[in-house]
Amino acid sequence: MVKPTKFSFGGTAGIVTSMALLVGLHATNAGRATLIGALLVVAVADNLTDSLSVQMYQESEHRERWEAILGTLTNFTTRFFVCLTFVGIVTLSWEHAVVIGISWGLVLLAVMSYLVARGRSANVFAEIAKHVGIAVLVILVSEGIGHWITRHVS
Numbered sequence: 001m002v003k004p005t006k007f008s009f010g011g012t013a014g015i016v017t018s019m020a021l022l023v024g025l026h027a028t029n030a031g032r033a034t035l036i037g038a039l040l041v042v043a044v045a046d047n048l049t050d051s052l053s054v055q056m057y058q059e060s061e062h063r064e065r066w067e068a069i070l071g072t073l074t075n076f077t078t079r080f081f082v083c084l085t086f087v088g089i090v091t092l093s094w095e096h097a098v099v100i101g102i103s104w105g106l107v108l109l110a111v112m113s114y115l116v117a118r119g120r121s122a123n124v125f126a127e128i129a130k131h132v133g134i135a136v137l138v139i140l141v142s143e144g145i146g147h148w149i150t151r152h153v154s
Contacts, residue, residue, distance in 0.1 A: 010075035014082030020142035027146025043083035
């Protein structure tokens with residue numbers, strides 16, 4: 001079985017960031033091309049930045065060189081492919097992209113939370129509730145920012 005530590009950072013960042021972009025940009029009445037562009041920028045540029053941060057953190061922890069490189073590559077790859085699933089959702093179903101994207105993201109996050117909780121022998125329900133609750137907060141804040149931008153920025 002694959003250890004959750006190999007994909008939990010990149011997966012979580014990809015899921016929550018993609019849902020936040022989806023909801024926040026939808027609240028600004030952004031078009032499909034804008035949303036796909038934003039998701040792809042996050043999938044590449046922001047992801048490379050996070051991967052560099054992971055690499056530097058692992059080096060500062062004196063991890064073995066190949067272990068640090070593997071962690072960086074796993075983080076990048078996981079986040080990249082998670083973001084691409086959201087691009088696919090927006091591409092295939094524009095009318096229902098927000099509902100499908102949020103549903104997909106919360107299911108992915110719940111599965112990851114389950115795997116992490118099981119690996120730590122923690123209360124699975126409590127861990128899922130905590131992680132999904134934080135994600136919902138991020139989604140609501142992102143939607144609020146989108147509505148604020150629509151009202152106050154011309």
